[in-house]
Structure formats: C-alpha cells, structure tokens
Amino acid sequence: MDTTDTSAHPHVIDVTDLRRTYGGGFEAVRGITFAVPRGEVFALLGTNGAGKTSTVEVLEGLAAPSGGRVRVLGHDPRAERAAVRPRTGVMLQEGGFPSELTVAETARMWAGCTSGARPVPEALARVGLGKRAGVRVKQLSGGERRRLDLALALLGEPEVLFLDEPTTGLDAEGRRDTWELVRALRDGGTTVLLTTHQLEEAEDVADRLAILHEGRIAAVGTPAEVTAGRPARISFELPPGYFVGDLPPLGELGVVGHEVVGGAVRLRTHEVQRAATGVLAWAERTGVELRGLDVRSASLEEAFLGIAREAGTDREREAAA
The missing domain is CATH 3.30.70 (Alpha-Beta Plaits)
Structure with a gap:
C-alpha cells in the first residue's frame, strides 16, 4: 500500500476545470471545479446525461480527462493508478459477477485481488449478507446483489469510497442500512463520493453536494445552502x-x-x-x-427542479436571441 503523506493536501478529492469530451465532439463535462475534504460525504446529483458518471469515471481512474486537473489522495488517479487504487473502494452502478459462484466464493475471489482485505465473513456481515454466504449469485435478489457490490467495495477498508447509485434495487430497510453504514464510514474518516437519483436521501446523508446540469455545476454547497435561495x-x-x-x-x-x-x-x-x-x-x-x-x-427536490426549469428557460432565450 502507498504510504505517501497526504497531509499536505487539504482535499482528498480535488477537481479543477474538469472536461470530458466523447467522439464526435460531445462535451459531457464542461469545466467543473469542486473539492472534497477527508471524512466528508459528497453527493453528485443531476438528471440523466448531466455528466455524473463521466465525472466519477475520471475520479476512479477509469478514463482520462479531456481537460483540466483531477487529484485523488494527492495523485493523478489514472497516471498514478498504483498509488491510488489500493486506497479506494468502488461500487459501480451495475456489478458483474460469475452467476454460478456463491456469495462467499465471489468475495474470496475479490479479496485475493485486494490489498489488506478484511476477512470475508466480516465484510458480508457488515452489509447483511452473512446468512447468504452459501447462496449462488444468480439466486440473489437485485437488492442483495447491490449489498454484495458494497461489501466488495469495502473489502480493502478504503480511505476513499465511490458509490454510484448505491441504493438502486434496495427496499426501505436496505436503503436505511446502507446510509447508516455510509455515515459510520464517514465518522471513521472515510471520504465518500456518491451519485444518486434519490434526492431525499442525498439531502439526509450528504454533508455537501453539487447539482450538475448539462455538464456544468449549477449549484454546490450543503443541502441547506443549496435550498436557501428557494x-x-x-x-x-x-x-x-x-x-x-x-x-x-x-x-x-x-x-x-x-x-x-x-x-x-x-x-x-x-x-x-x-x-x-x-x-x-x-x-x-x-x-x-x-x-x-x-x-x-424548500426541499432539495424543489431546488433541483427549479435549476432544471431555469436552465431550460435560459436555453429558450438564447435560441430566440
């Protein structure tokens, strides 16, 4: 594990003028800037196509930025992947596991590729899958698969945790348990960056958030700050x-x-x-x-919808000008 001292870096995640352009010239992320300190839950919100996943993929080191600068734990997450990856956990929006393996076999396989992995029984118990260890992945419900995704993301006790739509498919109890776990991780010093369409949950769990719209940050701050002007x-x-x-x-x-x-x-x-x-x-x-x-x-949902309406009005004015 990399032991570089990151105390000189006030922010665990630092994004400056990030841009990401796809083939054909489509600019999915259009120059966004934000920073996340250690031990904070930061939510990226936005409608489909707002640029959330494109941003998170760059932070995870899965894609290179088209412009701007990104640092995670003081490192370039793509160029210095070996220094960053062992210290981060990633829960993708959709995980893919061999369907014939059991839950425990899947976790053991993942643990074999994870630096300093916690014991598998402990990891599964933490997300409420301890009694499902012997069940094949193909027999799990959608919500249980999301719990398994989360267990694997936490195997290495990450300093930074990326969660992409973590409560998709979970019932009310599963969502509550997931957010309680996220809060406990935050209180233990883990930095969490998440995306979600569940605005009420984001308002409840996030210390700060940014609302993306058409590749730009339309609002950023604590939930109270974002809703204050509404x-x-x-x-x-x-x-x-x-x-x-x-x-x-x-x-x-x-x-x-x-x-x-x-x-x-x-x-x-x-x-x-x-x-x-x-x-x-x-x-x-x-x-x-x-x-x-x-x-x-005003609720976060009302602020979110208001930003979308205002952006639409601005586009109409630009088109008419």
Missing part, C-alpha cells in the same frame, strides 16, 4: 365558497407565486413567517378552517 411553501385547502382572491393581497404577505388546484392552495414565499402569520390571522378573523395546513422550507 422559496418556502405554504399549502392548505380552502372550504367551499372561498377562493384565493378572498385572502389578503398576496404581495403584502410576501408571496412570490401561487398555484390553485380545486380548493387546494400552494403559496411560495421567501418570508415564510410573515406569509404564514398573515394567512392564519385572516383565517382566524373569518372563522375559516384551513385543512391540510403545511408549512415547510
């Missing part, structure tokens, strides 16, 4: 005979937008206390019961 939401149902026009002037309440579906009203505001107080005071004065009243800050 309006909060106040939802309720008006009783029959009442309409949104009966409310106090929405502008005076600090409402920046609203939707009405049937009797259900959704208000958007950056001044949630002011708006909620105004609505509740009106309901008290008029004796109206606001059923289904719900007041909440």
